[in-house]
Amino acid sequence: MKEVFEPNSVAVIGASNKPGKVGYVLVKNLIDSGFKGKIFPVNPKEKIILGLRCFPSILDIPETIDMALIAIGAIRVPKVVEECGKKGVKLAVIFSAGFAEIGNVELERRIVEIAKSYGLRLLGPNCAGLIINKLNLHACMEARINKGDLALAAQSGAFGALVISMVKSRGLGLSTFISYGNRADVDEADILQYFHEDEETKAIMMYIEGLRNGRKFIDTASKVTIQKPIIAIKVGKTPASMRAITSHTGALAGEYRIYEAAFRKCGVYLVDDILELIEVSHILSGTIAILGNKVCVVTNSGGPGVLLTDYIEVKGLEVPQLPHTLRNSLSFLPPMCSTSNPVDLTADANAERYYEVLKVLSRSNVCDYIAVIFIPPAYIDSLEVIKGIVDAWKDFGFKKPMVIYIGGEGTKEATNYAEEKGIPITIDLRSLATSIHALKFRAQYLKIISPSH
Amino acid sequence: MKEVFEPNSVAVIGASNKPGKVGYVLVKNLIDSGFKGKIFPVNPKEKIILGLRCFPSILDIPETIDMALIAIGAIRVPKVVEECGKKGVKLAVIFSAGFAEIGNVELERRIVEIAKSYGLRLLGPNCAGLIINKLNLHACMEARINKGDLALAAQSGAFGALVISMVKSRGLGLSTFISYGNRADVDEADILQYFHEDEETKAIMMYIEGLRNGRKFIDTASKVTIQKPIIAIKVGKTPASMRAITSHTGALAGEYRIYEAAFRKCGVYLVDDILELIEVSHILSGTIAILGNKVCVVTNSGGPGVLLTDYIEVKGLEVPQLPHTLRNSLSFLPPMCSTSNPVDLTADANAERYYEVLKVLSRSNVCDYIAVIFIPPAYIDSLEVIKGIVDAWKDFGFKKPMVIYIGGEGTKEATNYAEEKGIPITIDLRSLATSIHALKFRAQYLKIISPSH
Numbered sequence: 001m002k003e004v005f006e007p008n009s010v011a012v013i014g015a016s017n018k019p020g021k022v023g024y025v026l027v028k029n030l031i032d033s034g035f036k037g038k039i040f041p042v043n044p045k046e047k048i049i050l051g052l053r054c055f056p057s058i059l060d061i062p063e064t065i066d067m068a069l070i071a072i073g074a075i076r077v078p079k080v081v082e083e084c085g086k087k088g089v090k091l092a093v094i095f096s097a098g099f100a101e102i103g104n105v106e107l108e109r110r111i112v113e114i115a116k117s118y119g120l121r122l123l124g125p126n127c128a129g130l131i132i133n134k135l136n137l138h139a140c141m142e143a144r145i146n147k148g149d150l151a152l153a154a155q156s157g158a159f160g161a162l163v164i165s166m167v168k169s170r171g172l173g174l175s176t177f178i179s180y181g182n183r184a185d186v187d188e189a190d191i192l193q194y195f196h197e198d199e200e201t202k203a204i205m206m207y208i209e210g211l212r213n214g215r216k217f218i219d220t221a222s223k224v225t226i227q228k229p230i231i232a233i234k235v236g237k238t239p240a241s242m243r244a245i246t247s248h249t250g251a252l253a254g255e256y257r258i259y260e261a262a263f264r265k266c267g268v269y270l271v272d273d274i275l276e277l278i279e280v281s282h283i284l285s286g287t288i289a290i291l292g293n294k295v296c297v298v299t300n301s302g303g304p305g306v307l308l309t310d311y312i313e314v315k316g317l318e319v320p321q322l323p324h325t326l327r328n329s330l331s332f333l334p335p336m337c338s339t340s341n342p343v344d345l346t347a348d349a350n351a352e353r354y355y356e357v358l359k360v361l362s363r364s365n366v367c368d369y370i371a372v373i374f375i376p377p378a379y380i381d382s383l384e385v386i387k388g389i390v391d392a393w394k395d396f397g398f399k400k401p402m403v404i405y406i407g408g409e410g411t412k413e414a415t416n417y418a419e420e421k422g423i424p425i426t427i428d429l430r431s432l433a434t435s436i437h438a439l440k441f442r443a444q445y446l447k448i449i450s451p452s453h
Numbered sequence: 454m455k456e457v458f459e460p461n462s463v464a465v466i467g468a469s470n471k472p473g474k475v476g477y478v479l480v481k482n483l484i485d486s487g488f489k490g491k492i493f494p495v496n497p498k499e500k501i502i503l504g505l506r507c508f509p510s511i512l513d514i515p516e517t518i519d520m521a522l523i524a525i526g527a528i529r530v531p532k533v534v535e536e537c538g539k540k541g542v543k544l545a546v547i548f549s550a551g552f553a554e555i556g557n558v559e560l561e562r563r564i565v566e567i568a569k570s571y572g573l574r575l576l577g578p579n580c581a582g583l584i585i586n587k588l589n590l591h592a593c594m595e596a597r598i599n600k601g602d603l604a605l606a607a608q609s610g611a612f613g614a615l616v617i618s619m620v621k622s623r624g625l626g627l628s629t630f631i632s633y634g635n636r637a638d639v640d641e642a643d644i645l646q647y648f649h650e651d652e653e654t655k656a657i658m659m660y661i662e663g664l665r666n667g668r669k670f671i672d673t674a675s676k677v678t679i680q681k682p683i684i685a686i687k688v689g690k691t692p693a694s695m696r697a698i699t700s701h702t703g704a705l706a707g708e709y710r711i712y713e714a715a716f717r718k719c720g721v722y723l724v725d726d727i728l729e730l731i732e733v734s735h736i737l738s739g740t741i742a743i744l745g746n747k748v749c750v751v752t753n754s755g756g757p758g759v760l761l762t763d764y765i766e767v768k769g770l771e772v773p774q775l776p777h778t779l780r781n782s783l784s785f786l787p788p789m790c791s792t793s794n795p796v797d798l799t800a801d802a803n804a805e806r807y808y809e810v811l812k813v814l815s816r817s818n819v820c821d822y823i824a825v826i827f828i829p830p831a832y833i834d835s836l837e838v839i840k841g842i843v844d845a846w847k848d849f850g851f852k853k854p855m856v857i858y859i860g861g862e863g864t865k866e867a868t869n870y871a872e873e874k875g876i877p878i879t880i881d882l883r884s885l886a887t888s889i890h891a892l893k894f895r896a897q898y899l900k901i902i903s904p905s906h
Contacts, residue, residue, distance in 0.1 A: 020832055102789060143831055143862045156756025158800065158828050158861075165862040207756060235759045238766035243774070244759045244795050273883055274760075275728075303609025303660060306688045306697045307727075313691035321696070336555060342697050347611065375611050378596055379473055408611075409596045409618040430726055 128157025148173025292368025581610020601626025
């Protein structure tokens with residue numbers, strides 16, 4: 001799918017000189033984002049749009065066009081799709097609404113037929129466009145987002161915008177965002193296939209209302225998720241939300257439990273919450289997945305350690321008591337520390353105390369995963385302490401997976417330090433537990449797919 | 454409890470001139486926060502601390518002392534508590550650790566006995582102090598927090614610090630924070646009683662590891678929650694976390710289900726998550742609670758509307774289909790809008806569209822609660838639109854409760870506008886559903902307590 005989603009040239013059909021119009025915003029965003037290819041506005045009534053020469057029709061452009069962004073009235077879309085086909089366009093992104101989602105099924109079928117006859121692929125209609133950050137391609141109405149290693153696919157553009165804003169405020173970035181609206185042609189499986197091929201993407205986030213071709217999705221997801229974890233929110237758990245889905249994108253939601261079972265089978269991890277979607281994907285993008293159920297919690301703060309223990313065990317994982325031999329090898333800790341599990345290093349824990357404890361636990365086979373909580377007290381140099389944790393991760397984290405939570409006041413510096421070293425941090429305590437659960441799920445999936453693992 | 458928690462004068466025993474020492478930070482925080490009463494450092498080795506005259510012992514201070522902050526070694530605490538008793542102090546806040554939480558039960562019992570004999574109350578030991586914002590009293594190691602109408606009680610100081618940092622980054626404030634550590638004397642019920650008396654507190658947040666005196670808590674909570682909603686996180690759901698609690702604050706966690714049942718009986722609403730604790734408390738501080746199960750969702754964005762519908766119905770609430778008569782009275786909406794439930798006003802919804810729809814729904818008896826989603830698209834003036842929603846809230850929200858979610862890019866302005874008008878906003882979609890569930894729970898509790906309601 002790379003040739004479909006990675007254009008050298010983009011035409012904007014319905015380009016406009018009026019700020020506020022979709023056709024204006026699209027041209028402006030392509031220019032402002034510094035798209036590496038060529039941009040061609042198309043509008044029979046204009047000569048120049050935002051400094052670029054404007055063409056009456058896509059057929060008048062004297063160069064090859066790989067992608068067309070279509071932002072005109074629904075009724076005029078079939079003719080334009082025909083022209084895109086003739087021009088040899090590879091992907092037509094149809095922003096226009098007014099198709100199956102309001103009952104105009106026939107109009108939608110028509111554009112699909114036209115496109116098929118030319119080998120042209122369609123994204124949408126009723127979609128919010130796409131972002132391919134490595135090409136600086138911002139073919140989208142939504143705000144810009146930094147480069148990162150998470151990809152996002154969403155039927156709903158507004159949902160995508162919401163996730164993007166949360167990824168941003170979280171200090172993370174995206175490789176790619178693809179919104180696919182009514183997915184008359186390009187569907188979830190095609191998009192997954194592209195994420196699979198895209199070298200910038202390390203983990204995949206999806207928002208799914210309903211699948212049209214379940215078989216195709218399962219086949220593709222089963223394969224993709226071996227290389228790159230897929231984390232999804234599937235809505236439509238109840239009759240009311242299933243009803244709402246139909247009126248939103250014309251999709252049939254289907255029984256949630258059936259989806260749940262299918263996703264489990266193809267290694268797609270389901271979450272309920274947007275923050276969790278982001279946090280779990282982020283952790284999975286950079287942490288090894290191993291089989292095993294036992295988690296050791298290391299914390300500098302009792303209360304959050306207890307809360308995390310609840311989250312972990314409610315997920316069906318275990319926070320086991322440590323055997324005496326192991327507790328003895330932690331006897332270098334000051335007396336106010338607890339060598340039970342959670343291991344409480346207390347508020348004055350420094351880099352060395354974290355490092356030495358993580359070393360001992362990493363080398364023991366009592367735990368499969370280590371969950372680390374670091375909540376810098378006001379009087380502690382958080383950057384100093386995180387260095388000890390980061391060193392332990394680098395020395396032992398490739399064999400014994402560690403998931404680190406940083407919370408509280410003034411933690412940005414510590415978080416940035418770890419992230420710059422390539423160590424993913426979570427800022428949500430519950431998501432720490434969910435991430436370990438997702439890693440275990442992933443290891444089980446990989447084991448089933450390839451038992452020699 | 455007002456005379457206990459609202460001092461005119463505070464002594465800091467163990468005051469220090471060394472930055473980094475607890476006794477230094479406490480004096481500095483009291484000065485910096487602009488405490489309205491008098492501050493007296495106590496340390497036999499110093500003459501002046503941070504510009505204030507320092508006394509060798511609390512008994513040497515020539516004025517009445519209402520509150521003493523104690524930050525000295527555990528072993529010297531009994532003598533100092535005795536002196537506080539003699540001096541007529543009302544509350545001694547013991548920051549020192551080294552009592553029951555590490556097995557020194559006898560030492561803890563001794564200080565309680567001494568205090569009792571003088572009618573002196575103790576907070577702690579092993580606590581992180583307190584903040585009474587209306588007095589600018591920051592008798593606490595943690596960072597400052599703006600004034601607000603939420604009160605927070607936590608055994609764990611670090612947990613309190615974490616909540617405070619999240620309340621801050623959320624743009625909200627606290628009336629009061631009280632950390633109570635081992636709660637050798639002042640316990641959850643005493644603190645609730647103070648929150649009850651405090652005119653600045655509108656809703657109460659609690660983090661509970663275990664209760665010592667369940668009967669007393671239930672009696673107090675049953676009464677307090679009639680006036681002010683209490684929202685709590687109770688940890689200790691599993692054997693491992695119960696074990697962790699014991700080593701953390703020496704408390705016995707007890708069976709979670711028993712707590713759950715007791716809390717339900719006394720009107721305390723339980724949540725699992727810190728963000729939810731804050732969001733639900735905030736919404737409950739300013740929204741009427743009514744009986745009823747039916748929720749109408751009004752949104753400008755389909756996907757999040759569907760996700761919210763899932764959250765609401767999974768909570769056992771209902772998002773019913775709207776009857777034809779009601780849908781007819783929404784026929785003024787443009788054709789791309791959906792008059793099903795969720796009512797989808799689509800991305801270009803303006804203030805008037807929101808206002809008119811909220812008016813119609815408020816006056817109908819089809820729904821008991823209205824859930825409003827506003828995710829400003831990039832090309833919309835969010836301040837303009839929120840005015841329509843705020844007007845509707847002010848005109849109808851006192852009879853038909855509305856809970857508003859604002860999410861996405863650049864929503865700070867809209868959120869601030871609503872909050873300044875006294876209308877609580879949530880920034881977490883799941884918490885919107887939980888808030889309505891909590892409001893319904895509250896209405897049921899009030900109905901049981903006072904059936905004539």
